[in-house]
Amino acid sequence: LAKTTQPISMDSYEGQEVNITCSHNNIATNDYITWYQQFPSQGPRFIIQGYKTKVTNEVASLFIPADRKSSTLSLPRVSLSDTAVYYCLVGVTGGYQKVTFGTGTKLQVIP
Amino acid sequence: DSGVTQTPKHLITATGQRVTLRCSPRSGDLSVYWYQQSLDQGLQFLIQYYNGEERAKGNILERFSAQQFPDLHSELNLSSLELGDSALYFCASRKNSDTDTQYFGPGTRLTVL
Numbered sequence: 573l574a575k576t577t578q579p580i581s582m583d584s585y586e587g588q589e590v591n592i593t594c595s596h597n598n599i600a601t602n603d604y605i606t607w608y609q610q611f612p613s614q615g616p617r618f619i620i621q622g623y624k625t626k627v628t629n630e631v632a633s634l635f636i637p638a639d640r641k642s643s644t645l646s647l648p649r650v651s652l653s654d655t656a657v658y659y660c661l662v663g664v665t666g667g668y669q670k671v672t673f674g675t676g677t678k679l680q681v682i683p
Numbered sequence: 684d685s686g687v688t689q690t691p692k693h694l695i696t697a698t699g700q701r702v703t704l705r706c707s708p709r710s711g712d713l714s715v716y717w718y719q720q721s722l723d724q725g726l727q728f729l730i731q732y733y734n735g736e737e738r739a740k741g742n743i744l745e746r747f748s749a750q751q752f753p754d755l756h757s758e759l760n761l762s763s764l765e766l767g768d769s770a771l772y773f774c775a776s777r778k779n780s781d782t783d784t785q786y787f788g789p790g791t792r793l794t795v796l
Contacts, residue, residue: 606784615685615773615787616726659726673718673726 576660581678590647592677594660597641605636605643608659610676616659620645647679655681686710687776687788695794701762704791708755708776714738715757716775716785717749726773732757733779764795 577595584590596605604623608616620627622634622643633646647654657676686709696702708715717729728741732751743749746764751757761768771792775785 610726613771613790613792615687615775615790616785617685617787618784621784672728675725 575672576662576674578658578660578674578677580675581680583680583682584650585682586651587649590650590654590679590681592645592647592658592660592679593642594645594662595642596660596662599640599662603640603662605634605640606661607632607634607645608661608673610657610659616673619658650679650681652681652683655679685786685788687774687786689772689774689788689791691791692789693792693794695796696764697796698764698766700764700795701760702764702793704759704761704772704774704793706757706759706774706776706788708757708774709786712776712778712786713755714777714779715751715755716777717743717757717759718773718775719770720773720790721767721770724770729759761793766795769793769795 604621606621607619609619610616620629620632620634622636624636624640627634635644657678659673659676688707690705694702706715713734715732718726719729720726729743730749731739735751746762749759771790773787773790775787777783777785
């Protein structure tokens with residue numbers, strides 16, 4: 573499973589766009605990139621998943637460059653309720669492989 | 684609501700004791716994962732089951748064991764408990780295709796005194 577590196581923490585003001593980048597230099601051909609959100613004392617919640625280029629849903633966008641060695645989660649116009657830990661996962665999670673969440677990025681949204 | 688249920692929600696016990704945590708996956712999901720999350724720590728993968736069989740093992744202690752039953756619910760058994768075992772224990776389930784995501788339960792908070 574590819575190792576990922578994310579910033580430990582980020583601060584942002586309400587209403588701003590937040591971009592969280594994840595590095596995954598050892599990503600394999602079959603690997604997908606998945607982002608989860610976790611609030612305190614709750615289980616992680618799926619946000620978005622992609623393989624290449626750009627994916628957008630009602631919550632976020634995921635930008636993946638051509639070499640796929642990194643990815644950027646973009647949260648438009650964040651609010652206080654977006655304060656959470658965001659995890660980047662890389663791997664073929666359909667297989668029987670160990671899943672590593674890492675320490676994630678703690679996003680603090682400031683009023 | 685993810686569709687994954689975990690019981691109990693809270694559990695307080697003493698060192699040396701044994702406890703069992705239960706997880707019911709989403710309807711139709713064959714795969715169950717167990718994770719441990721200590722205070723202010725990331726999620727540590729413990730073990731995965733698929734349709735009753737163990738498929739992957741992470742940093743699971745020998746004092747811990749798990750199983751998945753024919754009805755697909757899973758139990759995580761923790762024995763000879765130590766203070767350091769106090770944590771949130773999450774269960775997640777998925778159908779098990781390449782792009783399927785994991786759906787997490789609300790967790791069981793274990794406190795060992």
